[in-house]
Amino acid sequence: MPDPQKPIGVLFMAYGGPESLDEIPGYLSDIRHGRPTTTAVLDEITNNYRQIGGKSPIMGLTKAQVEGAMAQLNPPGEPERFKAYLGMRHWSPWIEETVGQMIDDGIERAVAIVLAPHFSSMSIAKYQAKIQAGLELYRGDIDFATVDAYYDADLLIEAFAARVREAVEQFPEDERDDVHVVLSAHSLPVRILREGDPYQDQLWTTARLIAERAGLREDQWSWSYQSEGRSPEPWLGPQLEDHIPTLHEERGVDKVVSLAIGFVSDHVEILYDIDIEAQKAAKAMGVTLVRPPSLNDDARFTRLLAELVEGRAAEEGWIDSDVRAASAGAPSMPMPEGTASPV
Incomplete structure (x- = not known):
């Protein structure tokens, strides 16, 4: 039986990105599962990153999103209910390695959420598969509850x-x-x-x-x-x-x-x-x-992340059900058939 006194892990996941131009070959190799990248493609991608400042800003922005959500999940002066972890799909810290760290820390229950609102077998499902790969690689047993989508929150x-x-x-x-x-x-x-x-x-x-x-x-x-x-x-x-x-x-x-x-x-x-x-x-x-600014660490978005995490934890019976997450309303799937195309 999980120890109810231990904090609930929260695995935030994002795509990942190179922190410098020198990291781009390794980053592309990870995306391509080790298949070689042509010189033309490597030069093109490197030039793209050079034009946006020589690196991806996703790591810093994701950390800010996590910090915003955790400030609400663990209010000051209250016991620590949740412990945050960050894993990237295609760059460091890799999801599998982060799961290994969670095992080492003694996490027994965890909510996993991808920082992307829409489910696809080619996106969200791939992140979830990496969680399972991490559990198998590091021979751990964490009870994960996933947030699959929140596109209409x-x-x-x-x-x-x-x-x-x-x-x-x-x-x-x-x-x-x-x-x-x-x-x-x-x-x-x-x-x-x-x-x-x-x-x-x-x-x-x-x-x-x-x-x-x-x-x-x-x-x-x-x-x-x-x-x-x-x-x-x-x-x-x-x-x-x-x-x-x-x-x-x-x-x-x-x-x-x-x-x-x-x-x-x-x-x-x-x-x-x-x-x-x-x-x-x-x-x-x-x-x-x-183009207006991306959501980044918008207070509404970080509040949503906190509510979604609380909601899944409550659904699993890990915390009281009368939490704020009831208002977030993570949607059920699948979508109704016949959804009309936008203009």
């Missing part, structure tokens, strides 16, 4: 909607009705749709809830994917750098707010793919593109 929707409103307000008041909002997320291969993966339906649900909360008209926003991979198979689209010129050519849009809702912090897919590549495409068409 009220605090998430409000945080994103606030970003939309802030960005629209950067335009002159008499031009705001003409501003078009493009919501986006990382593309995945089209085959996930045939496999019944809930990723796209969850994204579209999030997008519609944000648009509604932000007070956007149906014709004032649209959906796009971004950052598609390099494999030859088809990927979900349209791609952001193609979608913006299409909006301009077909609908006369010349003012755009671009908000990535599949990410919760800045990294190369934001700082390069949007701020440089999409911005370049927009400027070539005479389109003004504004």
Whole structure:
């Protein structure tokens, strides 16, 4: 039986990123499971990171998110109920190694949460598989409760909607009705749709809830994917750098707010793919593109993380059920069939 006096572990997980240009070859090797990276691809990725400052900011931002959540999970002056751990999928500290540290620390129960709101077999499920790999590698026995998705949590929707409103307000008041909002997320291969993966339906649900909360008209926003991979198979689209010129050519849009809702912090897919590549495409068409800040350590988001962790712990009977997490409402899966596509 687990010792109820021991703190509950909280394993926060994120994608990871290189801390310097010198780390990029190793980082790409990890993503590619040891397969060689061509010189052309390595040079291109290195140049992308050079343009955003020579490193990924994801580690520092993720630590700030964890600190914000833990400040609420362990209020000052109260016994320590939770103990935080951080694991990265593709860079140090690797999830498997972090699980090993949790075993060494005597953690018996833990909540695992990925800092990405939408479930996919190609994303969240991969993180969860690494937890299991860590348990097997280090021969441990931790009872993990996972947060699978939180794409329609009220605090998430409000945080994103606030970003939309802030960005629209950067335009002159008499031009705001003409501003078009493009919501986006990382593309995945089209085959996930045939496999019944809930990723796209969850994204579209999030997008519609944000648009509604932000007070956007149906014709004032649209959906796009971004950052598609390099494999030859088809990927979900349209791609952001193609979608913006299409909006301009077909609908006369010349003012755009671009908000990535599949990410919760800045990294190369934001700082390069949007701020440089999409911005370049927009400027070539005479389109003004504004990107509001990512959620990063937004107080609404860190509060949501705390509530989700408390909620899963309460569901498992590890803490009293009358916790704040009841308001977070982690959604159940799968999504209802027939979810309509955004405009």
